Amino acid sequence: MIDRRILLASVASLLSFAAFRWLRASPAQAAEKFEIEKTDAEWKAQLTPQQYEILRNQGTERPGSSPLLKEHRKGTFACAGCDLPLFSSETKYESGTGWPSFYKPLDNAVGTTSDRTFGMLRTEVHCRRCGGHLGHVFDDGPKPTGLRYCMDGFALVFHPAAPSAT
Numbered sequence: 001m002i003d004r005r006i007l008l009a010s011v012a013s014l015l016s017f018a019a020f021r022w023l024r025a026s027p028a029q030a031a032e033k034f035e036i037e038k039t040d041a042e043w044k045a046q047l048t049p050q051q052y053e054i055l056r057n058q059g060t061e062r063p064g065s066s067p068l069l070k071e072h073r074k075g076t077f078a079c080a081g082c083d084l085p086l087f088s089s090e091t092k093y094e095s096g097t098g099w100p101s102f103y104k105p106l107d108n109a110v111g112t113t114s115d116r117t118f119g120m121l122r123t124e125v126h127c128r129r130c131g132g133h134l135g136h137v138f139d140d141g142p143k144p145t146g147l148r149y150c151m152d153g154f155a156l157v158f159h160p161a162a163p164s165a166t
Contacts (some may be wrong), residue, residue: 006023006041007053013120026051026093032043034127034128034129034131035129035130036039036081036082036129036130037130037131038130040056040135043055043056043081045151046081047080047081047092048154049058049150050078050154051154051155052082054092054130054154055079055080055081055126055127055130055131055134055155056081056132056133057133057135058115058117058124059133059152060135060152061099061152061153061154062098062157063098063099064098065098065148065153065154066099066100066152066153067096067146067153068100068152068156068158068160069098069100069153070154071091071092071098071100071158072089072090073158073161074087074089074090074161075082075158075159075160075161075162076088076089076106076158076159076161077089077092077100077102077151077156077158077159078100078155078156078157078158078159079127079129079130079132079134079155079156079157080154080155080156080157081127081132081155082127082129082132083129083157084127084128084129084130085106085107085109085132085159086105086110086127086134087102087104087106087146087149087156088106088126089103089161091103091105091124093141093142095141095150097148097150099135099150099151099153100107100150100151100153100156101141101149101151102148102149102151103142103143103145103146103148103149104145104147104149105125105139105149107111109127109128110125110127110128110134111125111127111128111131111136112125112126112128112148113126115136122136122138123136123137123138123142124136125137125149125151129164132155133152133155134151134152134155134156135149135152136149136150137149137150138150141144
């Protein structure tokens with residue numbers, strides 16, 4: 001007959017293993033292939049240490065630390081890893097979160113994956129061309145989409161719109 005302590009220890013071990021697998025992050029790079037793929041050494045040579053941590057290791061910046069948070073000119077926000085245009089300044093808004101927020105990406109610009117880090121289920125947003133982590137999307141945004149694309153500003157670069165010819 002199985003000792004009750006052995007049975008309880010076995011069940012606890014199985015539950016711990018299942019919880020670890022559920023809580024573990026599933027980076028976009030592991031899930032799919034992208035148009036632009038580079039080695040870690042190539043990414044490190046191209047990006048700043050902060051950009052590398054965010055784009056390649058799914059890191060995040062401190063709230064309020066990105067200069068793009070206060071960027072209000074017309075233009076386009078692009079991926080800092082591959083310069084793919086991601087968001088129009090027309091969809092940027094002040095969410096009060098401390099990160100640049102948008103209610104809609106440009107067409108065919110981003111991809112999403114499930115992110116189960118920190119014991120919660122979130123939707124990670126990544127660049128569809130290079131797989132770089134950009135932030136997360138939440139369903140508490142403004143109309144017309146009701147979405148809040150909460151992006152790490154250091155994962156983005158801003159390209160101002162060309163001045164109109166008059």
